[in-house]
Amino acid sequence: MKRMVRSEGYARARLANALVFAALGAVVGYRTLAAAGPSWLALPGCVLGLAMIALGYVRWRDYLAARRAR
Amino acid sequence: MAAGVIPAQKTTEEPSLRRSVTPWGSFSWGYSDVGADIFVGLGLVLGAAAGASNIAFLFAGIVYVCIGLAYTELAAAYPVAGGGQYFVFRGLGDIFGFIAGWAVLLDFTIDIVLFAWSCIDYLSKLVPVLSFTAHPWVHFTVVFTVIAGLALLNIIGVRESSAFNELVSGLDVVSETTILFFGFLFAFQPQLLLHTMHYSWPTPFNLMNGVSLAIISFVGLESISQAAQETQRPASVIPRTSISLILTILIFALSYSNLALGMQPWHAIPPDAHGHAQPLWRFLGNEDNNGAAVAVLASYVPYFGVLAALYVPVLGAVLLLISSNSGVFGSSRIAYAMSGTQLLPSLFQRVHPKFRTPVVSIATFCGFAIVELIFAALPSLSPPVKLVYARLFRGEDGITFLGDLYAFGAAASYSFVFVALIALRLFDSQSPRRFKMPFNVPFTFRGNRVEFPIVAVIGFFGIVSILAFTMITHEIGRIAGPTWIVFGLIGYLVYRKRKGLPVFRSQPHDWRRAQINILQEAGELEMMDDYLVNVKKMDERRAAGLTP
Numbered sequence: 001m002k003r004m005v006r007s008e009g010y011a012r013a014r015l016a017n018a019l020v021f022a023a024l025g026a027v028v029g030y031r032t033l034a035a036a037g038p039s040w041l042a043l044p045g046c047v048l049g050l051a052m053i054a055l056g057y058v059r060w061r062d063y064l065a066a067r068r069a070r
Numbered sequence: 071m072a073a074g075v076i077p078a079q080k081t082t083e084e085p086s087l088r089r090s091v092t093p094w095g096s097f098s099w100g101y102s103d104v105g106a107d108i109f110v111g112l113g114l115v116l117g118a119a120a121g122a123s124n125i126a127f128l129f130a131g132i133v134y135v136c137i138g139l140a141y142t143e144l145a146a147a148y149p150v151a152g153g154g155q156y157f158v159f160r161g162l163g164d165i166f167g168f169i170a171g172w173a174v175l176l177d178f179t180i181d182i183v184l185f186a187w188s189c190i191d192y193l194s195k196l197v198p199v200l201s202f203t204a205h206p207w208v209h210f211t212v213v214f215t216v217i218a219g220l221a222l223l224n225i226i227g228v229r230e231s232s233a234f235n236e237l238v239s240g241l242d243v244v245s246e247t248t249i250l251f252f253g254f255l256f257a258f259q260p261q262l263l264l265h266t267m268h269y270s271w272p273t274p275f276n277l278m279n280g281v282s283l284a285i286i287s288f289v290g291l292e293s294i295s296q297a298a299q300e301t302q303r304p305a306s307v308i309p310r311t312s313i314s315l316i317l318t319i320l321i322f323a324l325s326y327s328n329l330a331l332g333m334q335p336w337h338a339i340p341p342d343a344h345g346h347a348q349p350l351w352r353f354l355g356n357e358d359n360n361g362a363a364v365a366v367l368a369s370y371v372p373y374f375g376v377l378a379a380l381y382v383p384v385l386g387a388v389l390l391l392i393s394s395n396s397g398v399f400g401s402s403r404i405a406y407a408m409s410g411t412q413l414l415p416s417l418f419q420r421v422h423p424k425f426r427t428p429v430v431s432i433a434t435f436c437g438f439a440i441v442e443l444i445f446a447a448l449p450s451l452s453p454p455v456k457l458v459y460a461r462l463f464r465g466e467d468g469i470t471f472l473g474d475l476y477a478f479g480a481a482a483s484y485s486f487v488f489v490a491l492i493a494l495r496l497f498d499s500q501s502p503r504r505f506k507m508p509f510n511v512p513f514t515f516r517g518n519r520v521e522f523p524i525v526a527v528i529g530f531f532g533i534v535s536i537l538a539f540t541m542i543t544h545e546i547g548r549i550a551g552p553t554w555i556v557f558g559l560i561g562y563l564v565y566r567k568r569k570g571l572p573v574f575r576s577q578p579h580d581w582r583r584a585q586i587n588i589l590q591e592a593g594e595l596e597m598m599d600d601y602l603v604n605v606k607k608m609d610e611r612r613a614a615g616l617t618p
Binding site for chain 1: 324
């Protein structure tokens, strides 16, 4: 498990996961905002979208840090 | 569950724990604890908060982010096992340390029952004879057996290996990501979400009830500090993994609630008991499904749902079983630690002569868990008791009863953690903090430059409001939660009096030496040097009369 976690393939898988989350977050946030308009009802969808993008960013940053460490 | 066997904890020689947990291990440790909560929380919140379930999760989620940041800062600064109990003990003194620890112990005992209960609920989606509503006696017997079995395994000293935890956590993250991906891309309809929020908005009472139940989806942050004691270079690793963990858990909770309210199901939902059509969220929140809502929701996701219906109940059950086991392990470990600092009688430090595990602690808190199980299951096992519950407690079902107490214990202990964080910022500014909660106001306190944490104040008011919601909306939690605290406090006062220890005041503690030992054992030598320099400066200022 430890060897797998330290491998390049695992790092790439995490990067792919980060991109999936960021893209999904953008889609969810945009669709909710487009449907609700400037209404507080859009808040949960927008926060979810932003959280997904933030997670994507954190994992992308981790990936870069792991590459630098190699 | 016991995919690997690790040696029993040696308790008689007070050995230090081996620091072998990697960043991924640290993440998965937390994930296997907190990640299981949404499997229990989703159905309960949908049943209570209806069309505002996503708002309930959002409110609780914001508070949870504050709590997570507080734990991250404290666990990185004080990387010792013990979690909230240790931070409060250190920041606020003995009696508050006891109250916080006792509230955490309530949560751990509920953790044991609630997750064992829900584990069987998930399995019942594949094995209908285990269904709580159809066969309550079978359900009760199996949950009882699971708890007894976990107690026995912990007494013998068998635990699941950390590699097993990592594997299950990894599988679950991939699985949940896939479910959300298919759900949001192929079935999520924002118009339906808005329609549900608009037309199925709950009463203020039900919304408060929903918020108080939503916090149970975010309980288990003790594992962050538990992992800190066994992580290599915790001050740098813990903040990194914690932020990722906090975001992941928040995303899953918000995603599932939004999806449940705004997803067009892949196939038809069965009609309710009166033959009327019902929306997905109501179906997930009813008594038949609220214990296994994630598995039911996953089965209605387009394309992937066919596969998810087969494996999500099993994966959920395994994750919940790990979480239930962490309740057995955690309660015994915290009771053992509290006993070592004379907050609980030395009885709780007694170890089994052969297996060298804290047998009294394990047996006691599993015993409490069994009592809670009986209280939770009684209404379904006995019709006369059901009538009593209906009259006195609004007819709360078993899993809601457990959820009540879980929310109370969590809100109570987290409230103290925020206060402890503020106190430690003010009175222990010498301890270096590699990670700090954002938004701080610098000022001078007793001649020292300190930073006042605004986020901790926001989090404190958030968690206190959730505690208030719990007290207002939960008939059982309102009585049983404070009763637990009061009885514990009476026991504490009697014990301290009989031992000749300070009853309301704290014993003298050499925190400087303790902190040096903690940082040295953690391998955080730079932090230890910084700490020594800070302490020296403070002593010089004190000698010069600049600091009281």
